[in-house]
Amino acid sequence: xxxxxxxxxxxxxxNTTHRLLDGHPNLxxxxxESQVGTGATSDFLTSYVPIRYRxxxxxxDVEPETAYEMFWDEELKTLLRVPGRSKFKDCGLxxxxxxxxxxxVEASRGKPLNRATLVDAFFKSTFxxxxxxxxxxxxxxxxGYNPVQVFDTDKILADFPDGHVIHVARNPxxxxxxxxxxxxxxxxxxxxxxxxxxxxxxxxxxxxxxDRFHLVRFEDIVADTPKAMGALLQRIxxxxxxxxxxxxxxxxxLEQVYPWGTIRIPTPQANLATANELSADQKRxxxxxxxxxxxxxxxDKLF
Numbered sequence: 001x002x003x004x005x006x007x008x009x010x011x012x013x014x015n016t017t018h019r020l021l022d023g024h025p026n027l028x029x030x031x032x033e034s035q036v037g038t039g040a041t042s043d044f045l046t047s048y049v050p051i052r053y054r055x056x057x058x059x060x061d062v063e064p065e066t067a068y069e070m071f072w073d074e075e076l077k078t079l080l081r082v083p084g085r086s087k088f089k090d091c092g093l094x095x096x097x098x099x100x101x102x103x104x105v106e107a108s109r110g111k112p113l114n115r116a117t118l119v120d121a122f123f124k125s126t127f128x129x130x131x132x133x134x135x136x137x138x139x140x141x142x143x144g145y146n147p148v149q150v151f152d153t154d155k156i157l158a159d160f161p162d163g164h165v166i167h168v169a170r171n172p173x174x175x176x177x178x179x180x181x182x183x184x185x186x187x188x189x190x191x192x193x194x195x196x197x198x199x200x201x202x203x204x205x206x207x208x209x210x211d212r213f214h215l216v217r218f219e220d221i222v223a224d225t226p227k228a229m230g231a232l233l234q235r236i237x238x239x240x241x242x243x244x245x246x247x248x249x250x251x252x253x254l255e256q257v258y259p260w261g262t263i264r265i266p267t268p269q270a271n272l273a274t275a276n277e278l279s280a281d282q283k284r285x286x287x288x289x290x291x292x293x294x295x296x297x298x299x300d301k302l303f
Contacts, residue, residue: 001028001124002141003163004236005156007149009198010191011178012170013218015261016247018145020221020229023243023251025136027143028127031093031250032075032260034144036119039070045151049194055152055159056115064108067118068101076126087259091249094131103128116159134251141238150198153205157212164236165209167202170218171299172290173275173283178262188282192289199293211235217297222266275302 004027008014015033022029037054045054052072062070079086080097103125111117123142127133149156150167157163172195179185186194205213214235221228230240247254247266256264264270278286283303287294294300 001120001139003119003123003156003160004141004143004166005149005163006143006145006166006168007153007198007202008147008168008218009170009175009195010147010186011175011262012195012198013168013221013261013263013266014145014147016218016257016263016266017166017168017216017221018143019247019249019254019257019260020225020244021143022248023246024233024238024241025138025243026140026238028123028133028139028141029143030123030126030145031091031130032079032088034122034146035072035074036122036144036146037072049148049151053146053148055149055155056119058113058115058118062113062118064105064113064118064121065101067108067113068104068122071122073122092132093250095126095129096131100125100129114159115155119159132250141236148194148198150201150205153201153209153213157209164212164214165205166214166216166232166236167198167205168216168218168221169199169202169297170271171275171302172286172294173278173302174271176282176286177274177277181262188285189289192286196290196293199297203296218266219268219271222268222271 006014006018021027035052036056037052038056039051040057040059041051041054052074056071058067079088080095083089104121107121107124108117153165156165172192176188176191179191202215206215214232216228216232225245229244233240247257257266258264287303291300
């Protein structure tokens with residue numbers, strides 16, 4: 001199995017793209033945010049973005065049982081441990097966590113306990129013990145998703161030489177309007193700074209890894225989903241699939257992306273209407289803070 005990691009700034013369409021990839025017959029798509037970060041991660045970005053969205057780190061003497069618990073993996077672990085508190089309690093996923101942990105340990109056995117081994121075991125054990133996962137028998141890739149995973153592209157592609165990273169960009173007006181609906185939203189300036197850095201790194205990595213890093217715009221995905229998703233799959237080396245033209249979970253079509261993401265209905269009209277939820281002052285401030293990156297991504301004519 002090969003790894004594909006999906007990245008996006010907060011509320012930039014990562015969950016939508018994740019759900020669009022869900023039905024492809026060659027992909028084992030992680031059910032929720034994969035959140036592979038661990039508490040052992042500590043670098044200059046630690047105070048900037050949540051550790052759950054980082055690539056994991058482990059001590060040299062870590063044991064597989066401990067490594068399993070170190071993966072943040074909040075969304076799936078919450079569903080398995082306290083399903084009544086999970087926003088996905090009605091999704092229908094069936095899995096026994098004790099079996100998953102045992103499969104993780106078994107997948108790590110006899111191998112060097114480094115990041116690549118443990119991340120591979122994380123995905124392998126999930127799909128080995130997901131009792132009602134919709135299998136085609138033709139799967140070749142695991143797909144994970146973390147917001148702002150772009151920051152660890154170098155580590156991901158070093159650990160998995162056949163791996164790919166996909167980064168989804170969305171105009172910062174709509175993204176900020178959606179993130180403002182959360183209980184603890186970022187300030188406009190903090191959101192703009194992080195959005196800028198995400199897109200800067202995405203443009204950098206697109207040039208650094210032209211065959212393995214793929215930058216797509218949410219606006220292009222919703223404007224013509226078959227064209228955008230077909231082109232993306234082709235760049236990764238996968239055939240097009242009609243099932244990637246609509247969001248789904250475990251192969252079952254979703255009428256809306258929520259609760260996987262704040263974006264409920266991924267259409268151009270809804271995207272523009274979301275941007276227009278901002279006041280004129282907020283739009284001016286966002287343009288001031290993000291104009292350089294907007295120009296590079298062709299968003300500067302939006303307002």
